[in-house]
Amino acid sequence: MLPLSLLNAAQNKPMLVELKNGETFNGHLVNCDNFMNITLREVYQTSAEGDRFWKLKECYIRGSTIKYLRVPDTLLDAVKEEQNRAREAGRSARGSHVSGTGARGRGAPPRGTPVVQSREVYI
């Protein structure tokens, strides 16, 4: 499972983000991108020493400053199930195509296949 698919599935879920400087941010994920840039809402920010706190309505965190994210345990099963569903859907869609046409692939026949033109014999 890709870390970014987990992060995408964590939208609107609570999470804890620790930055490389030790500051932590507790909030709900609003949005994220492939750089792991994220926006959180209803955030509690804690200083690296753990002695000072701030409450922020919303904040944007650059992905490169993040050390790690802690997300709800239940998310793992949710993502795995979602991936299984997607795989199944893909398989059944492809399957129906194959059985519908009876032909696989396209283009020229494989090399070495004799190209037989009409060999019918008329009597």
Add this chain to the structure above:
Amino acid sequence: MAGLQPYVDHRVLLILQDGRAIVGVMAGFDQKSNVVLSDTKERVYSMEEGVEEIPLGLYLVKGDQIVLIGELDEAADKAVDLSTIRAEPLPPIRY
């Protein structure tokens, strides 16, 4: 690619640049070595008391923070009583 694939679904030990030691089951990873760990626990070492294991749950660690990933021999690991282990914690990386 000789990469992290063999570790997937195995319990691994992660050492981070800040000196933290984290064990968890590797659920996934990507090209930047970002890693997803489930059933994660941090192991806090000290000289005063035994190793403390702090449960952390589901974790996503950024690849650029990771110093080391190693597979944990679960049998050997279970045979160790962590409460008897005294060790200096690892210092953070210095540049």
